[in-house]
Amino acid sequence: MTNTADRAALPEPGRRGEAGRQAPAQALFRRLVVLNGLVFTIGTLVLALSPATVSSRVRLAEIPVLTVGLALILTVNALLLRASLAPLDALTALMRRVDLLRGGDRLADSGNGDLADLIATFNAMLDRLEAERSASSAHALAAQEGERQRIARELHDEIGQSLTVVLLGLKRAVDRAPDELRDELHAVQETLRSSLDDVGRVARRLRPDVLEDLGLLSAMNALATEFSQISGVPVVRRAKPDLPPLSAEKELVIYRIAQESLTNVARHARAGRVELSLRPEPGTVVLRVADNGLGEVSPEGAGIRGMRERALLIGARLSITAVPGTGTEVRLTVPADGPTPSTAERKRG
Template identity: 45%
Template sequence: MSGLFWRVFAVNACFLALVALLLIVTPVTISAPIAVTEAALVLLGLAIALLVNAVLLRRVFTPLERLVRRMEVVDPLRPGERLAVERDDEIGRVVGAFNRMLDRLESERRESAARVLAAQEAERLGLARDLHDEVGQVLTGVLLELGAIEAEGPAGHESLEEARASVRRALDEVRRISRELRPEMLDELGLVSALTELTRTFARTSGVEVERRFGEALPQLAPATELAVYRVAQESLTNVARHAEATRVAIALEPGASGVVLRVRDDGRGLGGAREQHGGLRSMRERAVLVGGALAVREASGGGVEVRLEVPALDPAVAAREA
């Protein structure tokens, strides 16, 4: 900071030299006791000197003030926000160091978020398999045993039928939980089929009308990107069911400038001021950052909320190798 020190020193030295020069060349005298006009001139000169000094120092410290303001509002979940390096001095080096620090923080956040989400998805996959393979098979076996008991005679037929209905409901619930933990259709049939089934299930269970618009010629996405799009759509629909009090939802998946754009829009009561505090919204933003996408959550024109996620397509060379 030696350069900054000397610039501040130079500003004040020039200011004091100017004051001294004015005292030498101007015919101003101060008598004892001081006269009113002389006091007024001294105070006026002091005010002008302080104003000039403030203006000169302001020019020196303005870049630091901009840096402080950016530090106060920077958000790692909105990557790419950087300060322009306009000076080749200590302040410019501080701004550059701050930008490099943001680069490191965003990179480390992406890597840590990738590890956490990968662990979560692996755990979900294990739980889904256990529910499907273990609990599902046990309940299916119980249904078969109930059928065999029923075939033995009419006694207890009504109780057996009730027990069978309860087991069927439990089996349906296990299958539902298994699908939510890990969307098998996403791995087997692709993103559009998985979103179609997700919206059908949502419409059936919530009673909210769903309008679907899925593009036919969508760019290929990486598996992690497809999963992020699916999870954002799933979380958006969950928020609609829990908070929006909506009657209609429109979901679209269409080609974008360099990838794919997902839009989920409802006609509910809006955000209600809980934009950043909402845990589900923060989770969606983290998933978007992880795959290099951009998420926007805003009030929709005419009421409700619109969630817009844009994610990059898979590199053509990589897509060709995987084809």
């Protein structure tokens, strides 16, 4: 049940907002009334001051005059109403196509003062939703990276070390085993060694230590090499060493989006070649992953939406272009950071 304080806080019909402005519906209603009154008033004055007259019983010759006058009044009224309500069509179209993962789509004020407050309010709502989505994505991605690092540590420190101990014990057993068992034990040893390599590879994918230790370019080269070894698809690398400074967060986003793009190529593209490029452009760094595969356009899954969320998190632009029978291109444009003390120190060093 609403108490007195709650009722006092609720907006009343016709009450002005905090800035003293009327509600959009009331303002539009007043303007329509004024427009219609103005059109009909002008039409009445024109008929009253013009030489045209109408008898008490309308003659046939006067019917065309009345018809033309009525048509002019309705035409002018329709044009004025159409100009006043035109922004509603653009606003409806924006509501249908808006996507928080593709930010920046706003409705420009066309100079029509009737719906300016409504347009500004809707744009402000989109700004607020995008900011909230970006903040929630940042928390979710940070939690995801933390969980990846925890799992990678457990794989390396616990499972990896346990498998290493078993492998060493198995080697001693092979050395003491009779000849008829050595071949079988060697097969088990190779399987165990392969499993240990798989664990290390999974741990590296979860936590790219090479990105922290050797930098973005080395991490991208390692990623391309690992992809080629697993999938058998050659990767053409086009990277320039003179990249502008990037924060650790942006480097991680570039690495993860390249990783996800290559994963999608291996799973869906059936490509015979992949091009991986990372080059500087004025004020930005551009990542491009292009394949010559099927180029099928399919609904975006969790992987691509995760890529868009990461790009949105650092203010980057992500575009995915698929041409059937030609291939798919993933393009990420990341704004560069300004020079930082650590960057200058690295250059001096």
